[in-house]
Amino acid sequence: MRALRRGLRRQLLLALLLTSAVTLGVAATVLLSPLRDRLRERSVDNLEAAVLTLRPSFEQRIDSGGQPFLEAFELRERTDARVLVGNPSLSPPAPAQPPGFLADTETGAPTGQPVRVALTALRERSMVTTVDGNDVRIALPLFSRERPGTVAGVVVAERRLTEVMTAVDQVRNALLVAAAVGLLVAVALAVALSSTLLRRLGRLRNAALRISDEGIDAPVPHDSGLDEVGDLARAFGRMQEELRSQEEARRSFVSTASHELRTPLTMLQGTMELLEEDLRDGRLDIADAQRQVASARRELRRLTSLAGELLDLSRLDASVPLRSEGVELGELGRAVAAEFTLPARDRGVELDVVPPPGDCWARADPDAVARVARILLDNALRYGPPGEPVRLSAYRTGAQAVIEVADRGPGIHPVDQERIFERFQRGRSTGSESGFGLGLAIGRELAQRMGGTLELAGAEAPGARFVLTLPSADTDAPAARDRPGERPAGVSS
Secondary structure, eight states, rough: HHHHHHHHHHHHHHHHHHHHHHHHHHHHHHHHHHHHHHHHHHHHHHHHHHHHHHHHHHHHOOOOOOOOTTHHHHHHHHOOEEEEOOOOOOOOBBBBBBOOSSSESSOOOOOOHHHHHHEEEHHHHEEEEEEEEEEEEEEEEOOSSTTTTTTEEEEEEEEHHHHHHHHHHHHHHHHHHHHHHHHHHHHHHHHHHHHHHHHHHHHHHHHHHHHHOOOTSOOOOOOOSSSSHHHHHHHHHHHHHHHHHHHHHHHHHHHHHHHHHHHHHHHHHHHHHHHHHHHHHHHOOOOHHHHHHHHHHHHHHHHHHHHHHHHHHHHHTTTTOOOOOOEEHHHHHHHHEEEEEEHHHHOOEEEEEOOSSSEEEEEEEEHHHHHHHHHHHHHHHHHTTTTEEEEEHHHHHHTOOOOOOEEEESSOOOOTTGGGGGOOOOOOOOOOOOOOSSSHHHHHHHHTTOEEEEEEEEOOSSOEEEEEEEEESSSSSSSOOOTOOOOOOOOOO
16 A cells, blocks of 8 residues: 555656646746747837837927937937937948937947948838847938928937846746746645545555455445545445345355255155165055155256256356347247146146247347246246136337247236346245246346346236347348357256
8 A cells, every 4th residue: 555655646746747847838938939029029119109209390300400309308208218310411430430410318429230220211211120139229211391302310219128128037037936836836736635545545445455354244434525536435335235235145045045955855855765665665655656756856846947047147147158140039939838838737827829920030049038938937837826828929029029928927016026137036926936036137137148128017916927028130031150169158948
């Protein structure tokens, strides 16, 4: 359990940390680079808009022959940029002579970059914008209003985009802080989740060990969680209940089988001893011996029936594959009914076999279908009253083929109508009739494995009606047999 705890906790911790780190890394990559470009573009756009807004003021001041200092400082106040205003005869700076401007908002000679941008704007007679790293320069030619089309000067705005880098640095620092907090939260969540999960799993493990040590009656922890672990705990509880039910059924079966086996074995032993004594003394009564032999045969049939049911049960539990081929239910019903002719005659019961109106083909295992039909007929003869008929009929309904067995016995109590299909369960109306509660359970499992159903269609007294429904075969001849190498079911008869 400690190794499991270390493994799960480490895996949860690594998973949450990796998820958080990848998420924050992707967020930083997606956010920071576009943010820097968008802020830079917005700052350039704002600077261009401010220069264009004050362009008429600059042109008016130059036309009047004044110095545009007020306009230059107003543009500086709006944009926090260095503003220079030059005339149309602006020339490139000489090595020993600084270029001349009509107005400059800062002291000190400007570099050659503003002059070059200004000359480009004068030459192209349009606004020129250059961005060099975090430095942006905008040059806008000024036209004379008195002489349309004549260039009267040029205004240059030069600014360093420090606020862009400041904003990006702030966002980066915020992301780093968020990443640190996120990783700490991920660690805390991983520890909390792993501790809760491992504690719940530990309770289930301890419960499994208790069941292994104390048996299926050991208590199971209750987990009301609505997650997968809660579902596992509830499934564990259902499994324990099923095991408890199977154990109770096994105990009931052992008790019933012990009683059912003890009775015929005791009778057989007594019969053999009496016959041996009569033969040894030479006073054998033929009529009495015949009665004893008949009684012994009945008990042997009970033992044979129990052995056959246990064999069928073991094959079902071993999941022995069944065949799938065409079975004509009318012919199979007549053949199975013929096997019960003598038992029916002994009980004074008439077997009424109702043939289908035409061919009635089903796709199933013929031995398994015959076994289910035998189970139904045996129950009908055993629990039906003497002198009352038992009807076996076969017919088709839609895409299904059906065998139906009906008797006129005491019926089945509503409480027992589903219970009788469970293993080792017998209905309360069976009276003193012998049995182990396996026949109908075997019949239903065989029907389900063939893709069909075995249901109790009518249970009100007088009588009970059982219906075996199988997939219909769309052919009037048997389908191909099993594939080579496939093992048939070989259900006992």
